[in-house]
Structure formats: C-alpha cells, structure tokens
Amino acid sequence: YTPDTGPRVRVNQVAYLPKGPKNATLVTDATDALPWKLKDAAGKVVAQGSTTPRGVDASSRQNVHSIDFSAYHKAGTGFTLTADGETSRPFDIGADAYQSLEVDALKFYYTQRSGIAIDDALRPGYGRPAGHIGTAPNQGDTNVPCQPGVCDYSLDVSGGWYDAGDHGKYVVNGGISVAQLMSEFERTKNAASARPIGALAIPESGDDVPDVLDEARWEQEFLLKMQRPDGMVHHKIHDENWTGLPLLPHLDPQKRELHPVSTAATLNLAATAAQAARVFAPYDAAFAAKNLAAAKKAWAAAKANPAILASPSDGNGGGTYDDADVSDEFYWAAAELYITTGDAEYKNFVLASPHHTADLWSQGGAMDWGHVAALGRIDLATVPNGLPGRDAVRQSVVTGADRYLTTIDQHPYGLPYNPGDYVWGSNSAVLNDMIVLAAAYDITGKLPYRDGVLQGIDYLLGRNALNQSYVTGYGEVASKNQHSRWYAHSLDTSLPNPPHGSLAGGPNSGLQDPVAQAKLPGCAPQFCYIDDINSYSTNEVAVNWNAPLSWVAAFIAGQGDG
Ligand code: 9MR
Structure with missing residues (x-):
C-alpha cells in the first residue's frame, strides 16, 4: 500500500493569516536550495524566494526543504x-476559515449527544432518534445496572456525549473534553485577544447562556449523574460487548453496564465540577452550587x-481508560477547587504537589486524558487567583512554550510535537502543545508564541507528509472516513460522513488495529x-480531540489578520 500524497509542495490547504507566519515544506531529493514562487488565483507570481534545505526529517524519513513566504501579506x-x-494544493490567505x-x-x-433526538433541522443530514433512552431495542441509560458483582443498584446515567465512534461514555475523557470547552469559554473572560465564541445551532441556542456552555452542560450533567451518594464516581458506562459498524445509537440492542468507581473518575468530576461552579455562576446559580x-x-x-484504579483488563465492550498514576488528577482537581473557592485545603495541596513544579512539557502532548497536570497548571497561570508564587507558575508555562518553539524551529514540518513514535490520537497531542503556546501568548503578549500556534495548525491542515488535512471539510484533501458507528457513510451510503470540523485521531506508530497493521x-x-x-487506532473521531481543535481555532480566530 502506497498512499497517493500528491504534489510535493506541502501547505496549509485552508488558510494562512495575512500578517501571520506562512511556511511550507518541499519534499525533494535536491540538496541545494531551489527557487519557489507564490502565485495568486490568476496564476500571477506575487512573491518568490529560495527554499532552505533541511536534510532528512525523522518523522517522515523524507529529504525536505522548508519555504518561508511570511513576507507576503495580501488576503485572497x-x-x-x-x-x-511541483505546484501545491490551493490555499487562502485570510482569517475567516478559523471562525x-x-x-x-x-x-x-x-451530533455526539446521547439521550436526545438530533434535530435534522439543526444539522441537515444528521438527524436521528435519541440514543439510549430506554426505547427498544436499546436497553437504555436511564436505569443502568452495574457489571455483575460490582454493585447492586442501578443509576440513571442518560445523556452526555458518546466518546468517539463507539457507544461508550467514559468519565475519564469526558472530563478533559468538557474542561477544555469550559476553558475555551473562560479564556474569553481573561485573554486580551479572545473574542466571544460563535453560535452553535443547538436546541438551547437563543437562551441566555453562551452556546459553548450549553453544550458543555450537556456533558457535565452526565458526569454528575455518574457520582454515587458517597461521592465516588463510576469510571464508565458502555455495552457488555463491542458493537459492530455501522450502528446508529438508538438501534444498539446490547446490555448497558456501569463499571466500578475509580479515583481517577472521581477526580475528573471534582475538577470539572469545580470549574463549572465558576463558569456557570453568572448564568445559573443553582447549577453552579450543585457542581x-x-x-x-x-x-x-x-x-x-x-x-481505586480502573482495571487495564476491563476492555470488553468499551475502552479501558486505565491509569496507574492519579497524582496528576489530584493536582488538577485541587487546582480547580482552589481557583473557584480560594480555600486553604486546596491551596496547600497544590503547593505541596510534585506536579506543581514538575516539568510538564514533554515532546509528546502536554496533556491528554491520562496526564492532566498541565490542565491545572495552565488554569492556575491564566485564570485569576491568589496563589502564592503565582508568577513562577505563569513563568513555568512560558518555559514550556519556549521548549515547543524550539521544537517547531527545528522541525521541517513546523511541529511542536516531536516524540519519536506518534501516539494514538497524536493530532490532539499536537493541539494540546499549541494550547501551551497560546497560554504563553496570553501571559506575555509576545508574538513568537502566537506564531507558534499559527505554525502548528498548518500541520493539521495539510503541511504534512501525507499532504492532507485531518479535519473533515477543511482543505482540498481531508479525512472523511473516520471510524464511527453513525457517520459510517463508507459502509452504508444512507449514513453521512462525519460533519465538517471533525478531527481524525491521526498518525499512530503503534498500529493498534488490523487495517493499520495490514496496510502500514x-x-x-x-x-x-x-x-x-x-x-480505529489512526482514524477515529473523539470528544477529547475536537475540544483542543476548537480551543485552538478560537484562539486563531481572535488574531484577526494576524
Ligand atoms: O484515546 C485513547 C488512547 O489513548 C488509548 O491508547 C486507546 C486504547 O486504549 O483508547 C483511546 O480511546 C478510545 C477509547 O478506548 C474508546 N472510545 C474511542 C477512544 C478513541 O479512539
């Protein structure tokens, strides 16, 4: 199997900002600099220069040159x-695409929501009956028993978002996702360059609450339902066995089961509910207090x-989301509780945690569902609070961003992510590194950090070895067959492809599914x-991948022309 990677000039196929950085990558055997030309839509040469030979790039094993056409500023x-x-795929220069x-x-x-009918008038082509509300053949999420031997009660855990392309709902992963949506909103209160988040055409649109918070609430209400009266939170709820593809949520006939409580899930709720308490307070005091x-x-x-750790072998019918180290979840929860309450207990915990001063800025992703310390650190740095020594916390985020800037400069594809092997969901790791850069820009106002974010998005939108965008509907060649039981157009043409704006998980060196193993x-x-x-191990959609995508797109949309 040899992928068709098209022309050897690799660009952001969507858009560069008029005054922002504009970089591309040329795949070539040439060792000496070569001339490049930028042409407008009429084919007229509007800028030209020379490439910079970069040698062999380890992430692609290609000999490459980089091209910098940042000096050109006209929109079009x-x-x-x-x-x-070779001539690249076409692209725009302009800011609109990011909005x-x-x-x-x-x-x-x-369209990931469980427990509610998706209104075709709001999402033409995506309407479907409510999933898992107890209507046959569903066994429903309104009265879900535990796995045998785990507990002797049932809970109403209806609602929330389906995690990804499966029918499962996992507190660890719902947590980071809803947190990043709330942070995208919260940034609009604190960052100089932020603009209000756009309207989403959801059933709640038109109420007095920003749509992004209404959407976050859909998930937060579910997370609250997963909590037991003693405070502990069930790790996940999913089918007894994996369902096949395609299968619309309302047609899933399998037994649904609650899995054991875990410390990690409990701390995910502590963190997100503490954050919800402050972001929802101006809109719904009762919901804030409940959180x-x-x-x-x-x-x-x-x-x-x-x-109480989730079992790494509890993977029948759903993902495990197991995590042997929950000290970072403790830190994140304490940080959010401190920011919201100012209470000494949480302050003291934060200050004593090894995660408070640890180097969190790996060459992989700065954070993911199992590594959440950076969520706490970034919020402590960017959301106003009275923590002693907060200047050092803010500086630590800037130090992380400096590291990612160096990685970008050294990478011929301009990535902040350079871990050697790529992980499952690597595209979200790239985005989460960009959030560190964006936070450093918000803290310092220094343009190189912002420009690092602008370079990072180029990779996801086409400046990469495969010469394709990973976001459906964005770029001339883009992912559109992501793993999903209901956006399964390539298996059943009566179903849609994923909606525009759906991010694929991305390259995964682990080849953890049979297709990847056979073809790659x-x-x-x-x-x-x-x-x-x-x-599914390279090409699934997931709630924790679209969250940093939207966060970063909102950041870029706030930069105007750059
Ligand atoms: O994102 C998860 C990744 O970090 C794990 O390595 C992988 C295997 O356990 O699972 C990923 O999460 C999947 C989850 O288990 C089930 N729903 C779909 C998720 C995205 O692929």
Whole structure:
C-alpha cells in the first residue's frame, strides 16, 4: 500500500493569516536550495524566494526543504506555491476559515449527544432518534445496572456525549473534553485577544447562556449523574460487548453496564465540577452550587479512596481508560477547587504537589486524558487567583512554550510535537502543545508564541507528509472516513460522513488495529495513518480531540489578520 500524497509542495490547504507566519515544506531529493514562487488565483507570481534545505526529517524519513513566504501579506483565495516543478494544493490567505472552524469543531458535540433526538433541522443530514433512552431495542441509560458483582443498584446515567465512534461514555475523557470547552469559554473572560465564541445551532441556542456552555452542560450533567451518594464516581458506562459498524445509537440492542468507581473518575468530576461552579455562576446559580457541592464531595471521597484504579483488563465492550498514576488528577482537581473557592485545603495541596513544579512539557502532548497536570497548571497561570508564587507558575508555562518553539524551529514540518513514535490520537497531542503556546501568548503578549500556534495548525491542515488535512471539510484533501458507528457513510451510503470540523485521531506508530497493521507496516511516524473507517487506532473521531481543535481555532480566530 502506497498512499497517493500528491504534489510535493506541502501547505496549509485552508488558510494562512495575512500578517501571520506562512511556511511550507518541499519534499525533494535536491540538496541545494531551489527557487519557489507564490502565485495568486490568476496564476500571477506575487512573491518568490529560495527554499532552505533541511536534510532528512525523522518523522517522515523524507529529504525536505522548508519555504518561508511570511513576507507576503495580501488576503485572497486560490493561491498556490510552486517549487521543484511541483505546484501545491490551493490555499487562502485570510482569517475567516478559523471562525468557521471554531464553530464547526464545537458543533460536533451536538451530533455526539446521547439521550436526545438530533434535530435534522439543526444539522441537515444528521438527524436521528435519541440514543439510549430506554426505547427498544436499546436497553437504555436511564436505569443502568452495574457489571455483575460490582454493585447492586442501578443509576440513571442518560445523556452526555458518546466518546468517539463507539457507544461508550467514559468519565475519564469526558472530563478533559468538557474542561477544555469550559476553558475555551473562560479564556474569553481573561485573554486580551479572545473574542466571544460563535453560535452553535443547538436546541438551547437563543437562551441566555453562551452556546459553548450549553453544550458543555450537556456533558457535565452526565458526569454528575455518574457520582454515587458517597461521592465516588463510576469510571464508565458502555455495552457488555463491542458493537459492530455501522450502528446508529438508538438501534444498539446490547446490555448497558456501569463499571466500578475509580479515583481517577472521581477526580475528573471534582475538577470539572469545580470549574463549572465558576463558569456557570453568572448564568445559573443553582447549577453552579450543585457542581460545587459535587466537586467538594468528590474531592473528599478521592482523598479517602486514593488508589481505586480502573482495571487495564476491563476492555470488553468499551475502552479501558486505565491509569496507574492519579497524582496528576489530584493536582488538577485541587487546582480547580482552589481557583473557584480560594480555600486553604486546596491551596496547600497544590503547593505541596510534585506536579506543581514538575516539568510538564514533554515532546509528546502536554496533556491528554491520562496526564492532566498541565490542565491545572495552565488554569492556575491564566485564570485569576491568589496563589502564592503565582508568577513562577505563569513563568513555568512560558518555559514550556519556549521548549515547543524550539521544537517547531527545528522541525521541517513546523511541529511542536516531536516524540519519536506518534501516539494514538497524536493530532490532539499536537493541539494540546499549541494550547501551551497560546497560554504563553496570553501571559506575555509576545508574538513568537502566537506564531507558534499559527505554525502548528498548518500541520493539521495539510503541511504534512501525507499532504492532507485531518479535519473533515477543511482543505482540498481531508479525512472523511473516520471510524464511527453513525457517520459510517463508507459502509452504508444512507449514513453521512462525519460533519465538517471533525478531527481524525491521526498518525499512530503503534498500529493498534488490523487495517493499520495490514496496510502500514514499517511506516515512518507521519505515514502511520489511513483514512479508512475501520482503522480505529489512526482514524477515529473523539470528544477529547475536537475540544483542543476548537480551543485552538478560537484562539486563531481572535488574531484577526494576524
Ligand atoms: O484515546 C485513547 C488512547 O489513548 C488509548 O491508547 C486507546 C486504547 O486504549 O483508547 C483511546 O480511546 C478510545 C477509547 O478506548 C474508546 N472510545 C474511542 C477512544 C478513541 O479512539
């Protein structure tokens, strides 16, 4: 299997900001600099220069040159870049695409909702009956029993978002996702360059609450339902066995089961409910108070039960989301509880945690569902609070961003992510590193950090070894067959492709599904991806991947022309 990667000049196929950085990558055998030309839609040369040879890039095993055409500032559509006899896919210079990407990436959550009919008038082509409300053949999420031997009660855990392309709902992962949506909103209160988040065409649109918070609430209400009266939180709820593809949520006939409580899930609720308590307070005091009570109760329960770990073998019918180290979840929860309450207990915990001063800025992703310390650190740095030594906390985020800037400068594809092998969901790791850069810009106002974010998005939108965008509907060639049981157009043409704005997980060196194993053996990291619906380890959609996509798109949308 050899992918068709098209022209060897690799660009952001969507848009560069008029005054922002504009970089491209040329794949070539040439060792000396080559001329490049930028052409407008009429084919007229509007800028030219020379490439910079960069040698062999480890992430693609290609010999590459980089091209910097940042000096060109005029907005327009249909530009191309030519070098070494090859012409890139077309692209725009303009800011509009990021406003639509911000919104499309958030609109993804409505069609992921469980427990509510998706209104075709709001999402033409995506309407479907409510999933898992107890209507046959569903066994419903309104009265879900535990796995045998785990507990003797049932809970109403209806609602929330389906995690990804499966029918499962996982507190660890719902947590980071809803937190990042709330942070995208909260940034609009604190960051100089932020603008209000766009309208999402959801059932709640038109109420007095920003749509992004209404969408976050859909998930937060579910997380609250997963809490037991003693404060502990069930790790997940999903089918007894994995369902096949395609299968619309309301047609899933399987038995649904609650899985055991875990300390990690409990702390995910503590963190998100503490954050919800402050962001919802101006809109719904009762909901804010309910969240604060749940957060405190979860915190106390986790302190009393600090090592109830989800089992790495509990993967029948759903993902495991197991995590052997929950000290970072403790730190994140304490940070959010401190920011919201100012209470000494949480302050003291934060200050004593090894995560408070640890170097969190790996060359992989700065954070993910199992590594959440950076969520706490970034919020302590960017959301106003009275923590002693806060200047050092803010400086630590800037130090992390400096590291990512160095990585970008050294990478011929301009990535802040350079871990060697690429992980499952690597595209979200790239985005989460960009959030650190964006936070550093918000803290310092220094343009290089902002420009790092602008370079990072180029990779996701086409400046990469596969010469494709990973966001459906964005870029001339883009992922569109992501693994999903209901956006399964490539298996059943009566179903849609994923909606515009859906991010694919991205290259995964681990080749953890049969399609990837058959088609991609020996792949260089950037080539470990295939836009095949059955390649769940490289090509799934997921709530924790679209969240940083929307966060970053909102950040870029706030930069105007750059
Ligand atoms: O994102 C998760 C990744 O970090 C894990 O390595 C992988 C295997 O356990 O699972 C991923 O999460 C999937 C989850 O288990 C089930 N729903 C779909 C998720 C995205 O692929």
